[in-house]
Amino acid sequence: MKKLVLLLLLAGSSLAQTREDSVIIRKIYNETLTNGQGYEWLRYLCKQVGPRLSGSEGAKKAVVYTQQLMQKQGFDRVFLQDVKVPHWVRGKKEEAYIHVGKQKISVPIAALGGSIATSAKGVEAEVIEVKSFQQLRELGKEKVKGKIVFFNRPMDPTKLNTFEAYGSAVEQRANGASEAGNLGAVGAIVRSVSTVQDDFPHTGSMRYATGAPLIPTAAISTNAANLLSDKLKESPTLTFYFRQNCETLPDADSHNVVGEIKGSEFPDEIIVVGGHLDSWDLAEGAHDDGAGCVQSIEVLRVLKAIGYKPKRTIRAVMFMNEENGLRGGVKYADLAKQNNEKHIAAVESDNGGFTPKGFGVVGRPDQKAKIQTWKELLAPYSLHEIGPGGGGADIGPLAQSGTVLFGYKPDSQRYFDVHHAPNDNFENVNKRELDLGSASMAAIIYLLDKYGI
Amino acid sequence: MKKLVLLLLLAGSSLAQTREDSVIIRKIYNETLTNGQGYEWLRYLCKQVGPRLSGSEGAKKAVVYTQQLMQKQGFDRVFLQDVKVPHWVRGKKEEAYIHVGKQKISVPIAALGGSIATSAKGVEAEVIEVKSFQQLRELGKEKVKGKIVFFNRPMDPTKLNTFEAYGSAVEQRANGASEAGNLGAVGAIVRSVSTVQDDFPHTGSMRYATGAPLIPTAAISTNAANLLSDKLKESPTLTFYFRQNCETLPDADSHNVVGEIKGSEFPDEIIVVGGHLDSWDLAEGAHDDGAGCVQSIEVLRVLKAIGYKPKRTIRAVMFMNEENGLRGGVKYADLAKQNNEKHIAAVESDNGGFTPKGFGVVGRPDQKAKIQTWKELLAPYSLHEIGPGGGGADIGPLAQSGTVLFGYKPDSQRYFDVHHAPNDNFENVNKRELDLGSASMAAIIYLLDKYGI
Known part of the structure; x- marks a missing residue:
């Protein structure tokens, strides 16, 4: 009986507590x-x-x-x-274009935070498009050397929580340059980790893995990533040019x-x-x-x-x-x-x-x-x-x-x-x-x- | 025992059902x-x-x-x-201003759907600001007659579900004109039923109560509603002018x-x-x-x-x-x-x-x-x-x-x-x-x- 009374008292005080909490x-x-x-x-x-x-x-x-x-x-x-x-620091605004035959198509890019600059003249090379590091490694040095690697795996739209989708795409931005550099690439371009199709490049941090060659890397807008991918289907030997002027002080x-x-x-x-x-x-x-x-x-x-x-x-x-x-x-x-x-x-x-x-x-x-x-x-x-x-x-x-x-x-x-x-x-x-x-x-x-x- | 087996089977089939549903x-x-x-x-x-x-x-x-x-x-x-x-139909765009001394301040309004037009010259009168129908009724015919009634009760920002806040503010838009007209007002201006402070008037439907005089009514943007309210505090006898050209075909x-x-x-x-x-x-x-x-x-x-x-x-x-x-x-x-x-x-x-x-x-x-x-x-x-x-x-x-x-x-x-x-x-x-x-x-x-x- 005493126990019951105690329990009731406790329950009562906890209810009053809850009421006070909900008021506050x-x-x-x-x-x-x-x-x-x-x-x-x-x-x-x-x-x-x-x-x-x-x-x-x-x-x-x-x-x-x-x-x-x-x-x-x-x-x-x-x-x-x-x-x-x-x-x-980013320095002067980046410049980039897709070079197909005589056509130069300007595209919006943004250097990734931590990236080195290109040379003052910029870098231009043929492009290897990949969706994963696995795919890149399977291509191997022979096919990657001297090229610009284009990481083009989009965020998975079916993830209800977009942070999950971000988590499984962002490695391209964070580690893409080193993965590409290790195979002899001269630059890395990464599809913006974004949920929309538009013209904004999304920057973000990257880091060079210990011992990996330092190559310049930038994000490209999702619209431009789609365009580049389409153009590559038509013209696999097109070249991509970019110039960036960033620096670590x-x-x-x-x-x-x-x-x-x-x-x-x-x-x-x-x-x-x-x-x-x-x-x-x-x-x-x-x-x-x-x-x-x-x-x-x-x-x-x-x-x-x-x-x-x-x-x-x-x-x-x-x-x-x-x-x-x-x-x-x-x-x-x-x-x-x-x-x-x-x-x-x-x-x-x-x-x-x-x-x-x-x-x-x-x-x-x-x-x-x-x-x-x-x-x-x-x-x-x-x-x-x-x-x-x-x-x-x-x-x-x-x-x-x-x-x-x-x-x-x-x-x-x-x-x-x-x-x-x-x-x-x-x-x-x-x-x-x-x-x-x-x-x-x-x-x-x-x-x-x-x-x- | 048979019952138990049946229950287990049912439970099993319901689980399988749920699995199928979640897959679909x-x-x-x-x-x-x-x-x-x-x-x-x-x-x-x-x-x-x-x-x-x-x-x-x-x-x-x-x-x-x-x-x-x-x-x-x-x-x-x-x-x-x-x-x-x-x-x-709305007809030609509305015109409205606050008239204080020699100053005319243009404000954005939008005729409410179903409202009549003003005369071609528009209507101009002193303004009675109220927050509720109750308050308006207490003012009575003597104070309201010949005036423009300004309904200025905002949506309640503390309602978590904004539809609740809408529900308790929208009567001003729906019935304000008749409430004002019944007391002899010549027009009704209603604060936009909106959650933001900006310059857009929010229209919406209104209807005249049976037997109520037909007076023109319009929504005013929330910014302009605040301005009008402030000006009224300084100059209670200011006038408000509006002209609208809407029509029911x-x-x-x-x-x-x-x-x-x-x-x-x-x-x-x-x-x-x-x-x-x-x-x-x-x-x-x-x-x-x-x-x-x-x-x-x-x-x-x-x-x-x-x-x-x-x-x-x-x-x-x-x-x-x-x-x-x-x-x-x-x-x-x-x-x-x-x-x-x-x-x-x-x-x-x-x-x-x-x-x-x-x-x-x-x-x-x-x-x-x-x-x-x-x-x-x-x-x-x-x-x-x-x-x-x-x-x-x-x-x-x-x-x-x-x-x-x-x-x-x-x-x-x-x-x-x-x-x-x-x-x-x-x-x-x-x-x-x-x-x-x-x-x-x-x-x-x-x-x-x-x-x-």
Whole structure:
């Protein structure tokens, strides 16, 4: 009987708890949807700051802007962390054409981040089109030597989650140059890893494998990739010309930008919410990842605005250099270790500012089980997918200290239309979708703060 | 023991069934995402046909285009149903300004569908701003007489589902003129029922209540509504001028367009999938509801393409005149009754071509329970919300004969950014989102066909 009473009491208190939680989560959404600031902050970051590749003037401006922005919000502490970052520059705009007989057809390309330049005259050669590294290796040195390899495997349109399709196509961009170089190719052209047919080349990082010859490599728009493939069917001995002027300069000084609200009960337990401040040089970096940055700052603003006093310390972190080095994420985790900071959880938004679907979770089974008990609090906000999927690149290095990672998971259908391309601009972000993301992140931060993990 | 064996056999066969279903549903998605045609059909409907308000040349062209399109798909039967439709025309573009002292500030308005014109000189009067009919009635005749009433209640941004927010704001557009006219107002200006702040007026239908005086009414863009409200605070006696030239002509001849695949086992049981072919005159009607039309045709194409032979008769229906009369939907149901047709289920897509979330269902509890057993087949496709929400306006009249109604429910965040406004254009539709909608509709049609309801 006593047991029964205890159980009923517990059940009653847990129900009251749930009711209180749902009221606070509703407040979070109301505040964000009514007074959301993230969209205007993003407008500034896109239009006044602009592209912000690591080492660039834009990246410097972005550090200053977000630092001042968080100071203005009245967070308890705003500070910078020094980070040395790679400094790759595109230089003069690339030039490329398909050369068939006397015809020269200009096509849009963009050097891949980390690539070397061509010679000043450019490079011109016959083209070998392949869909996989396997196919390339089977062709062998004899057929590849002196040629430009054209990696033309599209993203698989049948994957419902476009990140899966990206994952299985992006090796062409990341490692294609070395695979081609190892067989004697003089250049590598990679089909843009994109979900649409258009004229934008999508850049992104590549790296040369140890010992592989350094050959220049660039992305070509999906329309131009189709054109090149068609032309090759008609004229297998056509040539492709490209010239690019990119360069890797010495590492540059940069920063992570951190703002925090001090915890009232467990100030030494830290919860991070972040995005990355750097972007590619060709775009405003609106979805990738201006969205994640302003959402993270918005999470802290919203918690303050509704009068919620966190028990634990909540930090908004603008990581530097996710795109071509991850130095900011690594540095953040190093400093956390060095300073004996206890990071219980970290939430990253780096999948675009689209309508929320859920969170990927990386943690122990018991932690994941605890998170599942929050599902019904989140379901009214269409956060149905809690669990599957990863955390985020920048927060990844925290995992080794046992931090539970959350990757904010918005709808993925439009992300790779704009990813790393000039159309990743402010106009392609929807205010309500962005705000709903901020609110979803604030809701999970609230639950993590209240219940720990 | 026999019972146990039977149960195991049944369980086994049901498992095998589910496996077969999930294979076919996967095929549906693969076909749609790989070879989807809806997007190009929509391009044609938006760019070559264009706006298609009932009675317009565009509406005529749309009938011919979709009829020929379905004939080309080789459906078993394609036919027209005659429908008499209202024929309202906007006439010459409206003109409007705020008149403060010597200053005239031009503002964008659009006459509401069904409104009368102003006199040729236009109407100018002082403005009474209200947020509700209640507030207007409390002001009473004395204060309203001779004025222009300005209905300025925005959509509630805190509603997660924007259709709810629309539902609680749209009465201003539908009935505002009569509410104002009954108190002696000379015109009614309505804040666009929109989720964004911009310069597009959003039109839509209105109707005069029986016995209410006929006064001209128009929508004003959200930016201009804010401006007018601000100016009124400074200068309560400012005047507003507008002129519009719209007119209701005699009813016109038009058509529903129907294409069908004959059922192999129960040809007399009909399942409808449809959208409405008419749009407002200011827009291409891409999301509203070109999307629903091409998705419906795509459903039949996809089922054919994967070699699925339906047991029941599946019909794609392009309803005419949803926007300002619903005559097509009413006529379709009337003919169904007249011809003793048995419509077991109807699916409508009229909420935009966005990422799928689920289906609203209108039916008996036992029918709803049966549909719930399909949930796990649909969850892998992010169709988590099966049940809540309504059917669709055009299929509504079928309900009285016991047809189960399904309203396709995509993500609602962006719909009212463009609804009934000039930016409801092809460029604002995403191919993958549109295709996923078609596939979701084909999946539910497949289950309805296979298992009945």
